[in-house]
Amino acid sequence: MPKYATNEERTAQxxxxxxxxxxxxxxxxxxxxxxxxxxxxxxxxxxxFKEWWPGAKVHCFEPQEECWAELEGGALRYPGGxxxxxxxxxxxxxxxxxxxxxxxxxRGISGFHKINLESNDSIKLNQVxxxxxxxxxxxxxxxNQERSVEVIRLDDYMKEVGIEDINLLKIDTQGFEPEVLExxxxxxxxxxxxxxxxxFYDYYQRSLSFSDIEKWLLPAGLHLYDINxxxxxxxxxxxxxxxxxxxxERVQRGK
Numbered sequence: 001m002p003k004y005a006t007n008e009e010r011t012a013q014x015x016x017x018x019x020x021x022x023x024x025x026x027x028x029x030x031x032x033x034x035x036x037x038x039x040x041x042x043x044x045x046x047x048x049f050k051e052w053w054p055g056a057k058v059h060c061f062e063p064q065e066e067c068w069a070e071l072e073g074g075a076l077r078y079p080g081g082x083x084x085x086x087x088x089x090x091x092x093x094x095x096x097x098x099x100x101x102x103x104x105x106x107r108g109i110s111g112f113h114k115i116n117l118e119s120n121d122s123i124k125l126n127q128v129x130x131x132x133x134x135x136x137x138x139x140x141x142x143x144n145q146e147r148s149v150e151v152i153r154l155d156d157y158m159k160e161v162g163i164e165d166i167n168l169l170k171i172d173t174q175g176f177e178p179e180v181l182e183x184x185x186x187x188x189x190x191x192x193x194x195x196x197x198x199x200f201y202d203y204y205q206r207s208l209s210f211s212d213i214e215k216w217l218l219p220a221g222l223h224l225y226d227i228n229x230x231x232x233x234x235x236x237x238x239x240x241x242x243x244x245x246x247x248x249e250r251v252q253r254g255k
Contacts, residue, residue, distance in 0.1 A: 033167035043074035063089035063149035092182035097148035104142030111174030121201035153183035188220035
C-alpha cells in the first residue's frame with residue numbers, strides 16, 4: 001500500500017478511487033442483494049441500485065401519491081417481481097392516518113415535519129423575504145399542507161414477506177430517519193449496510209444529530225463507515241446535511 005505524506009494526499013487519492021457507488025459495491029459483495037429503499041420518491045435511487053446490481057430485489061416505500069406514477073413506471077422496467085412497491089410511509093408506530101406534510105415547491109422535501117417558516121438556514125426563505133411580503137405570503141401558502149398517510153413498521157413488513165436479512169437499507173425521509181430505524185426493532189441487527197441522510201440545519205422544525213440515529217444503530221452493531229456527501233451552506237458557512245454509510249460489524253469482520 002502506498003504511503004501518503006499528508007492528509008491532503010490521502011484525501012485526493014480517495015476522491016480518485018471512490019464515490020458512493022464504488023463504496024457501496026465494495027461493502028456489498030452479494031450478486032443479488034436485498035435492498036430497502038425508504039423514501040423512494042420518483043425512483044432515482046431505484047434506478048441507481050438496479051444499474052449497480054441488476055439482480056437486486058428492491059422494496060420501495062413511498063407515501064407521497066404525486067410520486068407514484070413515475071415510481072411505478074420505473075419499476076415496470078424490471079420484470080419478475082424484482083421491484084416491490086409499497087405506497088406507504090415507514091416509522092416506529094403503525095397508523096392508518098398519520099399526518100404528513102407536502103409542499104408545492106418540490107416533491108423531494110415532503111415528510112412528517114413542517115418546514116420552518118422562521119428558518120435562519122433556508123436559502124430559499126431568505127431569497128423570498130428579499131422579494132417582498134407578497135412573495136413571502138405566496139411561498140408560505142404553498143408549504144406544510146397536511147394529508148393522511150399509512151405508516152408501517154419494517155420489522156412487521158419483514159415478517160409478513162418472509163425476509164430475514166436486508167443487505168442495504170437506504171433512508172431519505174426528511175428528518176424521520178430515527179423513527180424508521182426504531183421501527184426495525186431487533187431486526188436492525190440483520191441489516192448489513194445503512195445509507196441515510198442526516199440533517200443538521202433548521203430548514204424543518206426538527207433537526208438531527210449523529211446521536212439521534214446512533215441511538216439505534218450502535219447497539220445493533222452498525223458503525224459509521226463513511227460520510228459520503230456533505231452539503232454546505234454558502235449563506236452562513238454551516239453544514240446543512242450529510243449522507244452517511246453505516247456498516248454492520250459482522251460485515252466488516254468478513255472483509
